[in-house]
Amino acid sequence: IHRIGGADYVFGLMPDKNIIKIDTSGPKPRLSPVGEVPIGHDSMVVDDELMTGKTLLYASNGGAGFDIWDVSNPAPQKVGAWNIPDRPKDKYYIHTGAIAFLEGRRIAVVTTEDWEDYPSVAYVLDATKLDGIELLSSWSAPGDHAADGLRYSMHNPRFMGGALLLAYYHGGVWALDLATQAAREHPAVIGQYMPNVSNGWTPTNPATSAYADKQCGEFHLTDAPEVFDVEPGDGVVYVADLTTGLYTLKPTW
DSSP, X not given: OEEETTEEEEEOOOSSSOEEEEEOSSSSOEEEEEEOOOOSSEEEEEEOSSSTTOEEEEEEOBTTOEEEEEOSSSSOEEEEEEOOXXXXXXXXXXXXXXEEEETTXXXXXXXXXXXXXXXXXXXXXXXXXXXXXXXXXXXXXTTOOOOTTTTTOOOOEEEETTEXXXXXXXXXXXXXXXXXXXXXXXXEEEEEEOOOOOOSOOOOOTTTOHHHHOBTTTBOOSSSOOEEEEEEETTEEEEEETTTEEEEEOOOO
């Protein structure tokens, strides 16, 4: 849900009419479809710091790339797009994006979610010029370990100031320095953590639980720590692990 012009809107993943206004003008609130924008997997909506009064939606569309839409009014306009250069067919599924405004520039990071014999990648983009998005760098965890059925895939990226946080399934949590232009062109690791403390919970026996047996359709992810998400807030980093629970980390960089 995002507030635009004093009204609240829902941006969903439905194939059509996925921009929905929460209409509170009557005696009871109701949902009114007002527009649509193609969203393949994930999206985020941000009040833009470089374009006063504009609200942009960033859509991660799997193989179709990374699209940027002006959703300041119910008739969205596509204002930017990027895809992996020379992207091999059926490889590197663009899963999630993250946005930060650093040194007066609009910086985007796009991560892939992967499950085959190649490593996941985070792409650092300068999207200051929406009609000319520039690839600054790409990064994979040291060792370039193959994703191996999501086991060592990236998942969600989040910015914490000038630091980029990455959820990396069994690769744990990684933090990269993207605070300066030089850092964005050559990302350096400033933190890493692997969940390793048991909270006493034991995953349900895969023999009796369809969920515990497979996730995302076909992947086994309950036999080891698997970081699904990271979320900064209140000066700490919240880490959601599929197997061992919720962690709260204090950055030391």
